[in-house]
Amino acid sequence: MTIRNEDLMTQAQDVPPSAAAGRGEGPAPGDGYNFAYLDERTKRMIRRAILKAVAIPGYQVPFGSREMPLPYGWGTGGIQVTASVIGPADVLKVIDQGSDDTVNAVNIRRFFHRTTGVRTTERTGEATLIQTRHRIPETPLAEGQIIVYQVPVPEPMQRLEPREAETRKMHALGEYGLMHVRLYEDIARYGHVSTAYDYPVMVNDRYLMSPSPIPKFDNPKMHMNPALQLFGAGREKRIYAVPPYTKVESLSFEDHPFEPQRWSDPCAICGARDSFLDEILMDDTGSRMFVCSDSDYCADRREMKPAETGGQE
């Protein structure tokens, strides 16, 4: 289903489109599985958790995570969230580290294609639902799109305070001094905040949230994003969300403001200077090149380039 954000509240009361699919409308699910693999009651349970998460931006809602046909750490949380919101009319894109053609992305895309029959795409603009591991696409997201993040560790303070009862209390009381202790340590040790991914954010001025291991380069994209952002952690059994147009602020010190990564060179393939670059080693002598991590964005720019810029740079 293509859900618009204002429809989200009513959606729970409607008959889910996926139930209609189960009755034979739309493409038939393969291999005797229910539409999108999970049974309808599980999907309802997860949708309830999602609604609660949307209502309390950044708050981690516990849910009854199911065993999925892939190991923990491969995106079981993200898959369950995707399975609960996907409908026959959706167009699905799956990325892993920005790329559409890595093992994880290919397999999750095939999984949903087999169990739902929905159309899949590699183009960010065409997708209504994007499941991602560790990146936010470079092409700006739009209203009506949903992005689902795979989250390994939902609790941003876990490494500093291992007791979960304590971290939950800290969230409840808004005691977040501890998180700055981590940033302080970074600066004391390295002279700057060395945390480069999973950089903690404050959502809606209330809840501290782990953005999942996206590079901090992507953090500013979460702020006031028109798309609905959902986060699923399968092993830790938590779902959280950032509703459209919500304030998302990366933590910082006054004299050490938040700074995303920068590169001195543009992408070696498409020449982009505004995208997140991966370093690729070319041979044994250490030569290397920097290319866009978002494969769709890079391909798009290459197609457009002759008309637009007429050559390199």
Added chain:
Amino acid sequence: MSADFDRDAPLLRVRSVAKDYGSIAAVREASFNLWPAEVLAIVGESGSGKSTLLDCVSGRLKPDTGTVEFMTRHQGMADIHAMSEASRRMLARTDWGYVHQHAESGLRMGVSAGANIGERLMALGERHYGDLRAQAADWMARVELDEARMDDAPRSYSGGMRQRLQIARNLVTRPRLVFMDEPTSGLDVSVQARLLDLLRSLTHALGLAAIVVTHDLAVARLLSHRMLVMQRGRIVEEGLTDQVLDDPQHAYTQLLVSSVLQP
């Protein structure tokens, strides 16, 4: 309300506090007052209920009966067990300090000394790295720690240094009341002497009120103005430290004083 400067009102008022562990009465009918800038020692043998009383008074444990009231900065006398957990925790990390017997329980062993000192300030919203470091350096100097070791983790510190770091971490928010649970036991005597000296000068210089739980009468003698003697959960004797130690009235206190080894 200028509760701060009202020297006639107690800072802490404890009334009929009792705590049972099942059929064991750990603390029975404990009542006392603590005035601003006063150091009170609670002494007694192991199992006499000193630590349970300290836990009840410092809000870490809810007593079965009785009240513990603290003179807050803005609302006057407030029952700490009746207030919300949020305000109690706020009180605990601003106006109070808690020095543990084992520094490991009071410190974050994995992060640097500077971050340990700065944590309370960051929790209160201090967001300037330079200021945090300046304050950490200032407090390290005050507790006689080498500033050069600010970025070392307390793991690499000796026992005495850890205890001093713990004190700095607690005092950085300028609390008015510090609870200390056997602050010097487990340290060798010369380190103990230096730490006691430091504690005495700090409480005096900052006008700190403190409750010190100890089984060591020498510590009580050096640090405290007044003392309570506990036996089997009851306060059996109360008075000025010198008076109690030089002229003990209760049979148990007499026993306690006479059992101190003289080198």
